[in-house]
Amino acid sequence: MAINTDAPRATGALGESAALQSSDFGETQKLLDISTQELKGELNHKPDNDSVRSLQTDQNEDNAEKVGTGPLSPSRASFSRASSPTPGEPEPHSFIWLAVISCFCPAVPINVFALYFAHMARSMIQAKDYDGGKRLGRLSLLLSVVSIFVGLAIVLYLIITGF
Structure with missing residues (x-):
């Protein structure tokens, strides 16, 4: 200007x-x-009807693809509330009592992980994520049993060698 x-x-x-x-x-x-x-x-x-229709069909196709393909286990994808036990089935166990007992064995790193996974399983069960709680509970059970066997093997070795 x-x-x-x-x-x-x-x-x-x-x-x-x-x-x-x-x-x-x-x-x-x-x-x-x-x-x-x-x-x-x-x-x-006003937008033309063809562009609105094409946009709606694209969104519907995307939604159909998302619904059709999903993770096999929802608890592995996220910590969301996935499933609930059937009426006759009890809640999964966290095996925290076994993890605490395994802490008295001398297999220190294994029993600490067992206790950690038992706590996580209990938290997930309280959050109503039964699949994740069941998976972590089984892992806690496995680590607790391994910890007990390794601890007993260490104690037997120390007794036999006279250390």
């Missing part, structure tokens, strides 16, 4: 140039009118 330098300068009460106010206001108003008309035109623009 160019400034009109040929126009006489008249100053108002605040010291503003009256020539600039009158010429700039008209040009600014024209620009604002054009931009508001364009904005109204964009807001009133």
